[in-house]
Amino acid sequence: MRRFRWDNLKIAAAGVALLVILGLVLALRDNTRLISGEQLKVLMRKQLVTRVVLDEPYLYVRTARMRYKVPARGIDLAEVADRYPLEVRGSHPLAWLTALLGLLALGGGALWLLRRRQGSEPGSLVEGEPLRESASAETVAPTRSTVRFRDVAGMEDVKADLAEIIDFLRHPGKYRKLDVRLPKGVLLAGPPGVGKTWLAKAVAGEAGVPFFYQSGANIVEIYVGMGAKRVHELFQAAKRQAPAIVFIDEIDAVGKSRGEGRNDEREATLNQLLTEMDGFESGSGVIVMAATNRIEMLDPALLRPGRFDRRIHISLPDERERRAILELYLRKKPHALDLDRLAHLTVGFSPAALSTLVNEAALHALRRGSKRLEDADFEAVIEAVVSGKRKILSFSEEERRIQAVYQSAKALVATWYDVPFEKIGIVTTRLEETEREILSRGDLLARIKVRLAGPIATREVLGERYSNAAEDLARARREAQSVIFDYGMGEGMLPSQEEVESLLAELFEETAAMLRKLESARKAIEEHLLRHENIDPLQAREILRALF
Ligand code: ADP
Numbered sequence: 443m444r445r446f447r448w449d450n451l452k453i454a455a456a457g458v459a460l461l462v463i464l465g466l467v468l469a470l471r472d473n474t475r476l477i478s479g480e481q482l483k484v485l486m487r488k489q490l491v492t493r494v495v496l497d498e499p500y501l502y503v504r505t506a507r508m509r510y511k512v513p514a515r516g517i518d519l520a521e522v523a524d525r526y527p528l529e530v531r532g533s534h535p536l537a538w539l540t541a542l543l544g545l546l547a548l549g550g551g552a553l554w555l556l557r558r559r560q561g562s563e564p565g566s567l568v569e570g571e572p573l574r575e576s577a578s579a580e581t582v583a584p585t586r587s588t589v590r591f592r593d594v595a596g597m598e599d600v601k602a603d604l605a606e607i608i609d610f611l612r613h614p615g616k617y618r619k620l621d622v623r624l625p626k627g628v629l630l631a632g633p634p635g636v637g638k639t640w641l642a643k644a645v646a647g648e649a650g651v652p653f654f655y656q657s658g659a660n661i662v663e664i665y666v667g668m669g670a671k672r673v674h675e676l677f678q679a680a681k682r683q684a685p686a687i688v689f690i691d692e693i694d695a696v697g698k699s700r701g702e703g704r705n706d707e708r709e710a711t712l713n714q715l716l717t718e719m720d721g722f723e724s725g726s727g728v729i730v731m732a733a734t735n736r737i738e739m740l741d742p743a744l745l746r747p748g749r750f751d752r753r754i755h756i757s758l759p760d761e762r763e764r765r766a767i768l769e770l771y772l773r774k775k776p777h778a779l780d781l782d783r784l785a786h787l788t789v790g791f792s793p794a795a796l797s798t799l800v801n802e803a804a805l806h807a808l809r810r811g812s813k814r815l816e817d818a819d820f821e822a823v824i825e826a827v828v829s830g831k832r833k834i835l836s837f838s839e840e841e842r843r844i845q846a847v848y849q850s851a852k853a854l855v856a857t858w859y860d861v862p863f864e865k866i867g868i869v870t871t872r873l874e875e876t877e878r879e880i881l882s883r884g885d886l887l888a889r890i891k892v893r894l895a896g897p898i899a900t901r902e903v904l905g906e907r908y909s910n911a912a913e914d915l916a917r918a919r920r921e922a923q924s925v926i927f928d929y930g931m932g933e934g935m936l937p938s939q940e941e942v943e944s945l946l947a948e949l950f951e952e953t954a955a956m957l958r959k960l961e962s963a964r965k966a967i968e969e970h971l972l973r974h975e976n977i978d979p980l981q982a983r984e985i986l987r988a989l990f
Contacts, residue, residue, distance in 0.1 A: 474502060474509040479517040482510070486525065487639070487655055489585045494522055495529045518797045519805070525588070582679035584652030584686065589643040595770040595793070596763030597641065600754055604628075604645055607729055611649035611685045614727040625752040626719055627730045629693070629745070631737040632756035635794030638733035641756070642689045645731070652686045654679065658695030658732075662708050669696070669711030677718040677728070684727035690715075693732035697744045712741060719749050738916045757870035758792055761785050761975050767793050771800045777815035784820060789975065790837035790869050799824065842868060842972065844900060844908055850968035851899030851957055852892055852914075857982040858956070859888035867976035883931045886921065890946075891953045893918035898954045899964065922946050963989050 477485075482503060485491050493504040500511040501522065522528060591601050610617050610624050617624060630638040639655075646653035656676055661669045680686045690696070696711050722728060732750060734740060744750050759767060765785035772779065788796060803819040812819075837845065845868045853866040856873070863873045873892070897911035922942050926932045932941045957964060966985050970977055 474511045477503075477510045477512055479512055482512045482517060482522075484657075485510070486522070491526060493529075494526045497530075514805075515802070517801075518794070519801045521797060582654070582675050584654045584679070584683060587643040587647035587653045589640060589647040591644050591648055593770070594637065594641060594644050595766040596759055597637070597756065600641065600756065603752075603754060604641075608645055608649045611645075611651050611687070611727065611729060614685050624729075625750075626722070626728070626748065627732065627744075627750035628752045628754060629737070629740075629750035630731065630733045630754050630756055631735070632733075633735050633758060633792065635792035636756045636758060637793050638756060639689070639691060640793075642687065642731045642733070645729075646687045646689075649685070649687070652680075652683050654686060654688045655691065656689070657691040658693045658697070661690075662695050662711055669707055670714035673711060673714040673718060677722070680728045681722060681726060686728055688728060688730045690730065690732040692734065693744070694734045694736045694739055697734075697741045698739050712743075716743055716749065738913055738920075758790060759796075760865075760867055760870050761789075764788055764791060764796060767796050768800065771797055772815070775800075775804060775815055776813060779815060779817055779820070783817070787820075787824065789842065837868070844904065845869070845910065846968045846971045847899050847903050847964075848896035848908070848910060850964050850971055851895035853967050853971075853977050853982050854960060854964045854986075855888075855895040855953060855956070856892045857979060857986060858960070859891065861885075861888050861892050863979060865976045865978045866982075868971055870976070883925065883929075886925050886929070886931070887949060890918045890921050890925075890949050891956075893921070894946075894950055894953045895957065898950065898957055902954065902957065903964075918949075919946065922949075 482501075485503065485505060490505040491503055492506055495502040496514060496519070498514050501514045501517060501519070503510045503512060519528070594601065607624065607628065630641060632638060643653060654676060656672075661672055676688060680688045696708060696715060698708065719730060730750075737753075745753075762785070765781055768781055768784055768788075772781075788799065791799065799820070802823040803815055806819040806822050807813075807815045810819075849866050849868060849871065852871070853863075855861070856863050856866065861873070863871070865871070866873075893914040896914055897907055900911070901907050919942075922945050926937045926942050926945065930937060932938075932945075934941060963986055966989065967977060967982060970981065970985065
């Protein structure tokens with residue numbers, strides 16, 4: 443009997459000891475939720491972050507209700523530090539307190555903790571998690587942007603374009619009195635990370651007006667069946683607080699071309715958005731800005747007059763712009779860098795990618811105990827950043843060559859036919875948008891040929907076709923359709939799809955023949971591009987004149 447009790451006691455004691463150890467281990471391991479850099483961005487954009495602590499390898503982030511950690515590598519620490527006082531710790535600040543609490547929460551507490559942790563293993567990370575936290579409030583809660591134009595490097599022409607809108611937001615009364623109409627919607631188009639959101643925030647910051655952020659994917663996916671209602675609420679709130687900016691990120695999630703793959707929820711949301719945009723007069727003081735990296739896929743209804751009728755294309759920065767961006771990011775960092783060389787090395791880097799790069803290099807300098815950033819720090823990380831995970835958009839030598847062949851053909855055809863362009867380059871191309879102009883059939887066909895030139899050249903010169911042609915081909919097709927259907931410039935009495943196809947085939951042949959004839963000129967332009975990255979109409983004409 444007696445011995446039996448002793449055993450029981452021993453088992454109980456061992457059990458308690460085990461639980462104590464378990465509790466300690468669990469309490470000392472931080473049980474904050476692991477999120478990705480993208481999710482951190484969402485939290486920051488929505489201004490939910492209250493405190494950040496850097497304790498490598500993680501950045502610990504607190505919001506009013508939650509605690510998160512993000513792997514410090516691969517996030518833009520500079521951006522975080524710009525916005526929040528960044529505390530740097532050697533050990534987790536709350537480790538001791540947590541340990542104490544852990545001790546108190548022994549026994550059953552430990553088991554309970556165990557269950558909780560299983561639910562929040564990094565593996566089970568739910569993409570929408572941080573979004574959900576804010577879902578209730580953020581739709582209609584604006585933020586005050588602290589970004590200014592001085593924080594936006596390069597893009598001088600774009601900034602000049604937006605100056606009028608800022609003035610309007612500052613003094614809507616002035617415009618109302620004179621009955622001047624301004625665009626209601628500004629569409630920012632360009633690849634990810636080029637600063638579309640950043641720019642919209644800068645406009646809000648410059649004008650000093652509330653900034654209502656909403657992401658298209660968020661509207662449609664998170665609030666299934668409620669998209670339309672949310673859009674309505676969003677606009678109600680914005681009108682109440684006008685002048686204001688409503689910014690819809692990834693608008694393609696809402697405004698994808700209808701047609702294939704009908705989706706009632708999306709359609710209802712899109713219709714609501716169109717109704718809202720038609721519903722307010724331009725004098726109401728609300729400007730809707732939207733961003734997309736797939737303008738080709740947008741429903742044409744969004745682009746009609748009175749909706750997003752101001753379109754701004756933002757491309758990847760060229761060498762000069764990259765230099766300006768690097769300069770901005772390095773403004774407050776002691777360094778001995780050759781910025782010209784660095785700008786040259788980073789072809790294809792978006793501003794977001796450049797910021798990661800600077801950040802990684804700064805961490806590298808810190809690790810080797812230097813107070814100054816040096817070229818070697820960049821050399822050490824650039825390879826890893828570019829080749830490692832290819833998280834950053836950048837061109838390899840081969841891609842540079844492909845682009846050079848592709849864009850040289852485009853520049854050549856544009857110059858030959860006098861199709862206006864600002865510049866054509868390896869990473870950026872700015873064809874001039876013509877909106878209110880009378881164009882002849884010849885002008886229109888020349889434009890289509892410019893779009894076809896790239897894919898033809900890579901096929902002829904490199905013996906292969908590449909995915910970089912997607913946008914140009916889609917545009918060529920759309921423009922050919924306009925020629926036949928909208929402008930009625932076909933041969934037959936009734937426009938038909940067949941006519942579109944045969945027009946495209948004909949233009950394809952003509953362009954191919956012309957490129958074959960002018961191969962030496964194309965080659966010269968290609969060399970210019972490889973050396974200087976961009977070409978403008980004057981330089982292109984110069985090259986042609988020298989050859990013929
Ligand atoms: P997008 O909305 O086009 O995907 P973002 O606006 O989110 O890109 O830009 C990503 C980050 O890159 C911004 O948070 C900002 O720090 C930086 N950035 C982008 N463009 C610029 C710029 N022109 N000058 C300085 N920083 C920029």
